[in-house]
Amino acid sequence: MLLVFALACAVIAVAARAALPATPGRAEAGYLATLRGLPGLYLRFPVLRLAAGRGVLWFFAFCAVWAGIAVALSQPPFSYLPERIGLYGAAGLLGIAATRIAGVWTDRIGARRVILIGLALAAAAALTLGLCLSNTPLTLVCLGLFDAGLFAAQVANQSTVLALDPAAPARFNSTYMVVYFVGGSLGTAAGAAAVDWFGWTATAAVCAAAIVAAAGITATRRAGSH
Template sequence: MSLAAALGTSTLYPLQPAIAEVAVSLGSRVTAVGFALACGPVGYLVGLSFLVPLVDRCSPGRVLAAQFGVLAAASALSAAVGNVWVLGSVIGVVGACSAVGAGLSSVAGRLAPPHRRATVLGVVTAGISAGILAGRIVGGWLTDEIGWRGMLLAFAAACAVVAACCPVVLPAARGGSERGYLAVLRSLPGLFVRYAVLRIAAVRGALWFFAFCAVWAGIAVALSAPPFSYSAERIGWYALAGLAGIPATQVAGTWTDRVGARRVILAGLALAGVAAAVAGFALADTAVTLVCLAIFDAGLFAAQVANQSTVLSIDPAAPARFNSAYMLVYFVGGSLGTAFGAAAAEWLGWPTTAVITAVVIGVAGAITATVRE
């Protein structure tokens, strides 16, 4: 499930390092290709809303196999298009089906025993985190080796293999939801009104995902400008520092089961906030910056595992609708953070951007410390 979550999540990102190559190949402007790639996150929001709740209504093996099958077909079609607007439409489909990671974490939360729920979730979340960070790296590398069309065909082949494995490996048992599908969709906004735990988890999660995306978008802008003027490939390798933080998800899951979510969240946010502040003034020192990025990611990954475990425990028999509602707010925070980080790094400078993200993380920590759940 963790490997499948990594692959499904990664399909949203491999074209990002290849924007220039895609523009030249399609005879289009880089800006137009950028708009086409923006259809991916829009599709992801659609997938969170309409596809994730299905894993409680239907056999997870069949639902997720179908989504991986569509991912394979859409990725292959993306490799064959000759028009940037058609590419955008297909990428929207890819984005919707890349929400399989959220579906897999919902299934993991439902199947895990209560005393090990966070530990199991940490394993699956490690795959999602790896997919977010590695999708760009693998996509850029394969593009250099076999071209962007060949790269997409490689992702399509991998998705096809996983689609064939899902009905065999994943459980066929449905969740305990007695609601109809449309009733589940209508109930999503009301969950925030009814469940304070969900409101708190969604707000603080959106805050630190805002900070996460702002840091990674901002540092890319800062490193591409003088005095660094790094290439896109060189900037992409900074994501390897984030991969070092992935083991923190499994450690965080174990400790959440032992000491509770609040302590793990506070510890993770404290590490991430300090690391962001230090990174704001250490960009000239590559080693220090990489260490800060690794600690930053580790802290936020740990907080995410602990936070999401509280969401999935609200209704253990049918957690997908709660996970869907939570991830919608969480992803909106990240989208705003990406836009803020890129603009702030250009207008305000990298040090100010990093300090602002540290303050945002501090706000999330204050909410966790002061609000009783």
Template sequence: MSRPLPRGGTFLLAVVAGTAIANNYALQPALTTVAADLDVPLSVIGLVPTAALAGCTAGFALLLPLTDHLAPNRLVAAQLTALAVALTLAATAPGPAVLLAAYLLAGAAASVAAQASNIAGRHAPPGRGGTGVAVVAAGMSAGILLSRLAGGALTDALGWRRMLLVFAVIALLGAAAAVTLLPRHRPPARGGYLATLRALPPLLLKHRRLRLAVATGALWYLAFNLVWIALALALAGPPHSLGPTAIGLYSLAGLLGFAVLPLTGRLTDRYGPRTVITGAVLAAAAGTGLLATGLDTPWVTALGLAVLDAGCFAAQAANQSRVIALDPARSGSLSSVYLVVYFTVGALGAAAAAPLLDAFGWPATALTALAALLLAAGLTRR
């Protein structure tokens, strides 16, 4: 049986998760600024979010299973230190090749956010796993939502390079706190690391509920990335022509998701994850339907984003609780399989956003996301 986290441990994990995962999104409002500074087409710099998600996927495949083998304090501190190094490399990048490589590394290190969620669920008191995961998910949602606002504001104030260095310092502070406060004991031995990696693919064949969790989660994350990347690009261009800070302000609409996550954890522990996931995905679909009506009315755009984000974050917290509960002793491996597929499909959504927006416009892009969400809702009830 896992030892409980020390006092304040779950809160620290939430902060670590939020500040780490924020680095996958903080540069998005400044993509046009980065493209102009490096004198390359926006289509090239538009690959930065995809590189971050691809790196995160690699981190989930290769690093998340380490939660079944290493002490939480050492593992979390090491990854946050690596994140700081990658962000420093990105901040000094002379061209797009180095920037993309740095974001691959930063994305991999940012997978510590998933490790934090896994540690919180594994070390929660009996019957409170959903609440522990939801608290960390709240930290992640705050990081994702506020990252665009912070990234845009810091870019306007300091430039995009210094903005990245600010995030690097935050990562180092998190590493120092993790070494001091997180558990120092290793999980019970369950074979070697390489054996753990080889055993990952068969887990999908063994667990039908894992397959359903993977399919539904991947669909709503595809929709989430499709909407947010296309939204940033659409608002930056005519007729809106908004700057990085103005685009980043729309992320505040997603604070509704942050507010509902503690309730999500309690509902998941009481009623089970499937009921929570179904309601959350349908709410996200309703928000996307609002966004499909256009971006000309700011309050409608803000409301649509609020409901979309709340639904996706609530569904993700409940889904991760479902995955961890399949086998808590192997939760790192199970979460690895889940999140590799989740972020792979999400990266496809990020990569498809600009081409879809250019070819078909904003309403069709939003309707594509809506179709993915409705399919996810249908699969949840199987």
């Protein structure tokens, strides 16, 4: 499967290189100098710190849920084969559909509201997942809503990062994504281990708590702010 994914990534890279428009850029500094300057962006831009902080929390939860549920379904009383567990991932396709809707509503009602709505949906889905794993249809619905909520929050959150400097969006996006994926890596490791240590219900509850914390960080910002 890793080789299949690697080949798919290579095909997509070639297709993207051919399909995406070539837009000349104006680099003000070298590549290494740009990388060295990325940490300083956190010190200079509070909105970037806010976006990264809440993003870390919900991507931790996202990865912990998906890693944890795979472990939970592989153990008694389910003992599902990997092929069957993998089919649960199809429920996450709803998240892809949510990105376009989230982009439209971010423009209409603002990033903060979209983030809060998405996080509320994801937290409720995570809590339900902790209790309904034996009900396959409900589990699939909750996984879809969980992904949709967090994908919507991510689209809105990233829009606040890219808006910091429209002339240099890549620098801010790179800085944000480095921290974001640290949260995801920790969630993947913690989710799988937590199911063995504490059980699936407790793992899902911790993930919901992380999402609620991200919502709390967002909600405490004054109205009109990102």
